[in-house]
Structures are given as structure tokens and as C-alpha cells.
Amino acid sequence: MIFRLILASALAALSSPAFAQDDLHAPWGEILDAYLSRGPDGVNRFDYAKLRETPADRQTLESYIAALEATDPDSLAPDARYAFWANLYNAATVRLIVDEAPERSIRQIRPHPFAIGPWGMELVTVDGEALSLDDIEHAILREEYEAALVHYAVNCASIGCPNLQPEPWRAETLQADLEAAAREYVNHPRGVSVTGDGLVVSRIYRWYREDFGGSEAGVIEHLLRFAEPGLNEEIRANPQITGHEYDWSLNRPVNEPE
Known part of the structure; x- marks a missing residue:
């Protein structure tokens, strides 16, 4: 009941004409600030276990994803739409790891025995359509934008992946931030x-x-x-x-x- 009230309040705020798009991603910024840290090896690390044990912040993450699901991405300008999808992908991935608690790798999450991982699972619903991580990355982002840079925008909860960035993707700084993420990865040994x-x-x-x-x-x-x-x-x-x-x-x- 408390969660529904908080979610209703958040969605009501989102419907306000005065609500800025940047504010939409503020809760995700709070989660990143609290649980993401720079490892000594240059890899950004997320403390899934700590978030798993913090109900209030798990609720913040749920409310954030629900707010994105209640947003019409087609109403957004191109860069804001890119930020919308990339942030949703990353937030949904974090929620998946927190919920499923794999011991070693995201690939341990398999909806069926022949799956190589969870990327085909429908994890979010946007504009009435159930979507998987594959849908967001391949059918939306790689189709609509410079595909090479998409790989630096989405994070698969793995060491080998380009870093989950410490700030949400923002329309105003999108291109510069994507190029900075690409430089960071290319100049790291895992790139x-x-x-x-x-x-x-x-x-x-x-x-x-x-x-x-x-x-x-x-x-x-x-x-x-x-x-x-x-x-x-x-x-x-x-x-x-x-x-x-x-x-x-x-x-x-x-x-x-x-």
C-alpha cells in the first residue's frame, strides 16, 4: 500500500507540465551515487548486495523504472529519447541482478535451459509493449542511433562491459558523454x-x-x-x-x- 501511494505521487509529479526531463532521471542518479564506485582496476563496480538489503532504495529503483514505463518516449526529443532508453536498460539490468542474485555472472539468469542469459526476458513495459533488454538495445537504440556508441551506453553488469557511468545519461551532454565513455573503454586493457x-x-x-x-x-x-x-x-x-x-x-x- 505504501509503495502504491509513493508511486502514485511520483507519477503525478511526472504529469506536471513543470516537470523537467532531467528530474525524471534524478532517482537513478541517487542510486548510482549510493551504490556505484570506482574499482582500483578502473572498472566501475555496483554494490548489488547492499542495494538488495536496502528496501527504501529498492523502492526508489522500482518507482524510477515505473516512472519511465509511464513516459511516452516518442514525445521526447531524439537525445532525450536516447537517454531514456539507455537509462532504462541500465536500471532494469541492475534491478534484475538485485532480484535474481546470481553468484558469479548475469549469464546464470536463464529463462529456459537453452538461453545464454536474460537478455530475451521481458523486463519492462513501455507504451503498452513488453520489452526485453535485447529489444531496447538492438531493436531501438542500435536501429535509431550511431550503433557503435550504443555499446558504451548500456551495461550488462559484467567486468568486460564498458563501465556503468556514475551519472545518468542526459540529453544536454549526451554526445560528449558517449564519446568520453568510448575513450575510457578503448584506453582500458579490457578494450x-x-x-x-x-x-x-x-x-x-x-x-x-x-x-x-x-x-x-x-x-x-x-x-x-x-x-x-x-x-x-x-x-x-x-x-x-x-x-x-x-x-x-x-x-x-x-x-x-x-
Whole structure:
């Protein structure tokens, strides 16, 4: 009953003409501020266990997702719509991990024995349509926007993924923030590592090669776009991809017991 009253109040506030779109994502910012931290390895870690044990903040997350579900994304300007979908994807993923509590990896959450993970599960309902994480990422974001940068916007709760950012995506700073996230990942070893034989890169650049030019040369061009000067020089010296890696371990705090 208390939850319904709080949710009704939140939705009423959202219906106000004076309600700013930035305010829509304020609760998600509060969750990120409270539970996301920078790991010593440069990977942003989310404390799912702590959120799981904090009913008030779990309710905040539920209310936030419900508020997004009650919003018509087609009424938003393009950058605001991008922020809407990317934030919804990330919030729904966090809720999924909190609810299901996998021990090691998001891929342990399987709706059926043949599933490779939870990405096909319908987790949210927007404008009357039940949607999965795959729907949001592949049928909406990658279709409507620059597909390469979408991979830096959505987070799959894994070490190998580009960081879950410490602030919600915002329309006003969207392009700059996406490019900053891309630079952060490309210049981290899980994005690109230079070896004596060439480059070991994230499997993202193999799984979604079509988003990065459709070829190894296209991937190299993308990496050079965001590589800092030192790494840029090393890539140019031997622009050959010799391997792909990805760590599916949960992006939880390093001191959290398994």
C-alpha cells in the first residue's frame, strides 16, 4: 500500500507540465551515487548486495523504472529519447541482478535451459509493449542511433562491459558523454591490449563488428578514433587484431565475497 501511494505521487509529479526531463532521471542518479564506485582496476563496480538489503532504495529503483514505463518516449526529443532508453536498460539490468542474485555472472539468469542469459526476458513495459533488454538495445537504440556508441551506453553488469557511468545519461551532454565513455573503454586493457604480436581487443568488437565498419579495418579505425596518443601510436605500429577477450564476472565490489 505504501509503495502504491509513493508511486502514485511520483507519477503525478511526472504529469506536471513543470516537470523537467532531467528530474525524471534524478532517482537513478541517487542510486548510482549510493551504490556505484570506482574499482582500483578502473572498472566501475555496483554494490548489488547492499542495494538488495536496502528496501527504501529498492523502492526508489522500482518507482524510477515505473516512472519511465509511464513516459511516452516518442514525445521526447531524439537525445532525450536516447537517454531514456539507455537509462532504462541500465536500471532494469541492475534491478534484475538485485532480484535474481546470481553468484558469479548475469549469464546464470536463464529463462529456459537453452538461453545464454536474460537478455530475451521481458523486463519492462513501455507504451503498452513488453520489452526485453535485447529489444531496447538492438531493436531501438542500435536501429535509431550511431550503433557503435550504443555499446558504451548500456551495461550488462559484467567486468568486460564498458563501465556503468556514475551519472545518468542526459540529453544536454549526451554526445560528449558517449564519446568520453568510448575513450575510457578503448584506453582500458579490457578494450584494447597491445602485445608483441598485435592487439587483443574486447569481444564486443567481434560480436558487433557490423557496428564498427564491418571489418577488422573498421574496428581499427574506430579504436584509433578514441585511443589516446600513446595507444594510438601503438595501434598504428601494428594494426592487427590477434585475439578477443571478455570477462563475464559480475561488476560487483572487489571485496564482496562470492
